[in-house]
Amino acid sequence: MHSTVVVLALKTVASGLFVAAFAVVASMLSPKRLAGVFAAAPAVALGSLIMTVALLGNAGAVVAARGMAVGGAGFAVSCAAAVPALRRWGVLRGTAMTIAVWAVVSAVLYRVVRP
Incomplete structure (x- = not known):
């Protein structure tokens, strides 16, 4: 139970950091209405995958x-x-x-x- 909570917490933090980074990059793109598309799902997926590799291989x-x-x-x-x-x-x-x-x-x- 404890390790599952730690894994989820680390995935959440990593995904949040990637969302912020993708949002900064997306805000530089044009048109602005595409910024949300690039900031949400890819960033969460990337953060989650990085933590999965680090923790589970x-x-x-x-x-x-x-x-x-x-x-x-x-x-x-x-x-x-x-x-x-x-x-x-x-x-x-x-x-x-x-x-x-x-x-x-x-x-x-x-x-x-x-x-």
Whole structure:
């Protein structure tokens, strides 16, 4: 229990530092509306992976990176499905459908890439 809390705390600190660094770099980019895209997910993923390698080794990082890639692919497909779903079914049902698309795509991809 204690080591799990320490790992999570270190991942949180590392991810926070990367978010801040990415935000500084992104604020120098143009257009400014893209700054949030570059500051959020990549920074958290990078911080988490660095701490995973440091604490659990390469094998742990491979599993984490695979999960991030699968979740990211599911997210991309769900984003493409979101606009038509929201237009067709409205906010609540469209959002539920978008989440379902993400879950199904991610689950299928996870089964495919799982060693």
